[in-house]
Every structure is written in structure tokens, then in C-alpha cells.
Amino acid sequence: MTGDAQATKKRLLDAATREFATYGIAGARVDRIAASAGSNKAQIYHYFQSKDGLFDAVFNAIVANTVRDVPIDATDLPGYAGRLFDSYEAHPEVTRLATWHRLERADSQAPLESILASNRHKIDEIARAQRDGLLPTRYAPVDLLALIVHLAALWTATTPEYATLVVTHSRAHRRTIVTDAVAALLKP
Template sequence: MPGDAEATKRRLLAAGAREFAEYGIAGARVDRIAEQARSNKAQIYHYFGSKDALVDAVFRELVANTVRDVPIDATDLPGYAARLFDGYCDHPEIPRIAAWYRLERAGTRSPLQVIVASNQHKVAAIEAAQRAGTLPARWDAAELLALVLTVAGMWSGMTPEFTTLFAGHDRARRRAVIVAAVTALLAP
């Protein structure tokens, strides 16, 4: 039944996301993924070909979901950064998997085209806003995007020891800091 195959793939992707977020790419085990998905290891290899291909599929899906759920608005980069922060808070597996991906995959594979296309789209939107005078041109569009993405993810990228300095900062305060920081980046 085609619906069953699609449901199995969805369960494997969800279980893979949980496993990769928890253990990293190297530490993830296909037997645990299969068990969590109420499937078997053979299905992982049938649908994805390998654990590495499953990682790529999980990462592509996370990127596609983020692009869909948090589209860039180059006329409101502080709001865009805040929405990214909200997504990271609501789905902590996203920054965790991204961190594992950077640590374990940097320079070892061809870039995933979904990520390349997403970045190119964002840079083009920022360039258009810069040409229109809506955004400052003190940084080129790729640099500005890097700054915004870094600020949006700053809380999720800190060590637990550093975050103790901000014990009194609730989610609303952290979000406000992100908005203020990106706003300051854009000041003339």
C-alpha cells in the first residue's frame, strides 16, 4: 500500500531526527532508529540506501521545513531572526542536528543543494533590499545573512556553563535581545 510506505518513511525520518539530535551522526544507530519508527533496519536501507543518506534526508527536510515555516523577510530582518529563534526553541532538534552536521560533515561531502538554494534565495532577497535602500550596504548580503543567522541561533550555540550567566533570561527576554541585536546591526 503506497500510504503505508510513505507513513513508514515519515516515521523513519522523525526517528532519525531524534536519534541524530541526541547522538550525532556517528553515534546514531540504525537499530534504534528502526525501533523508534516501529520499523526495521532493512527499511532504512530500502528507502534511503544508507545511514548517511538518511542523515541527508533528515537534514534536507529540516531545511525545507524551516524555509517553509520561517521565510525570509528582508524588509524585517529583526523579525526574521526572532522567528528563527522561536523555531529553534520550539524544535531544539534543529540547532542540535545542524551542530552535529557542521562538526561531522564539514568539508567531507558535496553541499546539499537544498541548503545552497535556500542560502542563494536569502542572499538575493537581501541584495534586492540593499539595492532598494531598505537595508544598509555596510556588509555584503552574504555577510549580513551570516550575522543575522548567527544572532538568531546564539542562545542554542552556547555552552551550558555560559548560559548560567543568563539564568534570569526567559524566552521573551532572549528573543528581545535577538531583535535588538539585529536592529543594531541594521542601524545607519
């Protein structure tokens, strides 16, 4: 029975990820999520309490997966940015969900602890590397992390109109721009 419950929750999370990435929190419909997952709305409310609870679960899973799959290496921040870029390219739904989160949750919800914890850890790693003399101190750790994260997401966060201007840029070229830009930030 536990395996069935876990499988159902996974199907619901997968369906919700697609739905929220496409329609945002306000536009997502639990009936579509349930149908896509081969489940029913009652199970969504049973497992996640609400549509907002389901979104939180989706976002927490994305944070956990990103932290697991792309751990920070404060001694190689250009490499870290490149791996983040790779992750965003492989999972465009992450950028879309983050955008919906910023648009629909910025002023109305308490911050998700998974995001706060992840950011604290990364900031601590950067601060430690700065104290150890492995990174320049030109930028505060929190600012350096923000620059890295946003540079890594640069190409997935541009408007479609801008994307047409760089259509000839290969994925490898876009990645190199990201890693080179982060390396430039670290020059004394």
C-alpha cells in the same frame, strides 16, 4: 500501499531526527532508529540507501520546514531573526543537527543542495532590498545573513556553563536581545 510507505518513511525520519540529534551521524545506530520507528533496518536502506542518506533526508526536511515556516522578509530582518529564534527555541533538535552536520560533514561531504538553495534565496532577497535602498549596504548580503542566522541561534548554541549565567533571562528577554542586535546591525 503508498500511504503505508509514506507513513513508514515519516516514522523513520522522525526516529532518525531524534537519534541524530542525540548521537550525531557517527554515533547514531540504524538498529535503534528502526526499532524506534517500529520498522526494520532493511527499510532504512530501501528508502534512504545508507545512514548518510538518511541523515541527508532528515536535514533536507528540516531545511524545507524552516524555509516554509520562517520565510525571510528582507524588509524586516529583526522580525525574521525573531521568528528564527522562535523556531530554534521550539525545535532545539535543529541546532543540534546543524552542529553535528558542521562537526561531522564539513570536510567530507558535498554541500546539501537544499541548504545552498535556501541560502542563495535569502542572500538574493537581502541583495535586492539593498539595491532598492531598503537596507544599508554596510555588510555584504552573505555576511548579513550569517550574522542574522547566528544571532537568532545565539541562545541555543551557548555552552551549558554560559546558560547558567543567563538563567534569569526570560525567553522574551532573549528574543528581544536577538531582534535588537539585528536592528543595530542595520543602523547606518
